[in-house]
Amino acid sequence: MTGPARGIAIPFAVCCAGVALFSVMDAAMKGLSLSIGLYNALFWRALAGTMLGLALMLLTRQRWPTPAVLRLHLLRGMVVAAMAALFFWAIMRLPLAESIALSFIAPLIALYLAALLLRERVGRQAIGASLLGLVGVGVILSGRLRGDYDADALLGALAVLLSALLFAWNLILQRQQAQCASPVEVAFFQHLVMLGVFALGAPFWLVIPPASAAPLVLLAASLAFTSLAALAWAYARAEAQRLIPVEYSAFAWAAIMGWLAFGETVTPATVAGALLIVAGCLIAARTKRADASGHQGAHVEAGTV
Template sequence: MFAVSPDVARPGLIGQGGGMSRAASPAIAFAVGVLGIATFSMMDAAMKGLGLTIGTYNALFWRGIVIVALGAAVHFARRPTAPSREAMVLHLRRGMVALVMSFLFFWGLARVPMAQAISLSYIAPLLAIFLAALLLGEKVGRASIAGSLAALTGIGIILFGQSRADLGDAAFLGSVAILGSAICYSYNLILARQQALRAGPTEIAFWQSLFVLTGLALAAPWAAVLPPADAWPKIVIAAVLGMISLMLLAWAYARGEASYLAPTEYSSFVWAALFGHVFFGERVTGYTLAGATMIVAGCLYAARRRPRPFVDAETQLP
């Protein structure tokens, strides 16, 4: 989501031009992807709390200001070269998709339990596997399909259990919003792969965040309200977690196929169940535990796939 020429000469790092100096192990890329999802889930918990106190728009807007400030400090400290035209188009495109995706998700998250929100969002990585084949020409391996089906079975178990609870109209509207966000997110995963092949993590983080903030700022004269003093620590924490997760995921997607890394998204359910229980007292049922077991099993099985060797980034560009 950042970078300079010295990084190009260092193994495992991405240069400003987007090329990768040396491929990382697929297992390492997968592990970093899981870590990025865990960090993202921590940010979700912080944003849920903010959404309940200052509203979804203000949580996103003020967090966005902090993220852009942090991203600029890291990005420009490394004296980067200007992004290529192709990279800038992708930054803009992904920023706009991320804006719609984020607002829908966090609006819904404030109205449904975290575990339910995450389970509904799992339609995204399932769609991304097939979008990767359609848009990027990636091969969909049997292990990815089998792992996704196992995870989908787990999601079905969870939704069956949650269907027995009456959560009200607000939860229904929240669920619809999250499903809409998931559709955006499936395309976002493909853009992440294309973006990571043309730019380094700090560049992606800065420009994407700037475009998201620019979109939010258009409504600021009517919707922005200065948060109370006790909300600012949560805003800063959410911003830092968001930056770290974006950088981790950009690093992973630069070194692994989207269809291979997409199943890491399923690990977010485990983190959502944990953080929802710890911070919001959301109960984890037997259905939730059974579904989570299936989801984790599907992720682990999908990770067993041996993707083809990662060749020079330029040969991977669509």
């Protein structure tokens, strides 16, 4: 194995593991939500994640963030809280693989949010890619509109799309956070803010879960932290363009976990729609890489003069 290939192999493998662990976490949260209710699944996972994050903050002696960074943590935590509530509400009504396939539209939405919030340019090819992604969403939804009409499942699909919109915003905030905070700090404050948001509903909905639910709560919180750490480690050691396609393996893992844990099947419409959305995302990513390469080449030439 050559040097560059060997250099990418370990980060690639770790990234694959991180994506797989996220899919297992989704399955754990679906099972937890079905057994103790969505609100309690979200609250107790946030509490367990906060305690784990606090321990890691103390163990690694993280510094307290500045007020500006705290505001960023607060904003992203609230966005993620709403995003998680919508997504996990949806997967209680949809197969895991279908939910993941619909959520793949998020990177395409992020193109336009980046243009709006970061003043980035959206080219014609990226617009075409986003239209291809929308066709993919339409193909998946068409499977819900044919045959037996299931209004609850259709609401679940709409909830995933709203969650994807928030996830796209989350991607922009994550990009800003990465420049000013460590992965441990980001994970801790994300869980802490989510806990604060969900605590608002405690007087109305909070119940002590049965002891049998404790392993799933701990599993979901541990998987969330482990997968975040794995992905952060991988992306710190390899170019994003080499690792981004790994994210789409989540569809396969979601299909496997949905089948094993809940007996879910994957429809042809879901597979076809997922392929269209992924194709659109890859075209958009390729366009951005070409633009970035052009800028980098200009910088290199200027530096060699």
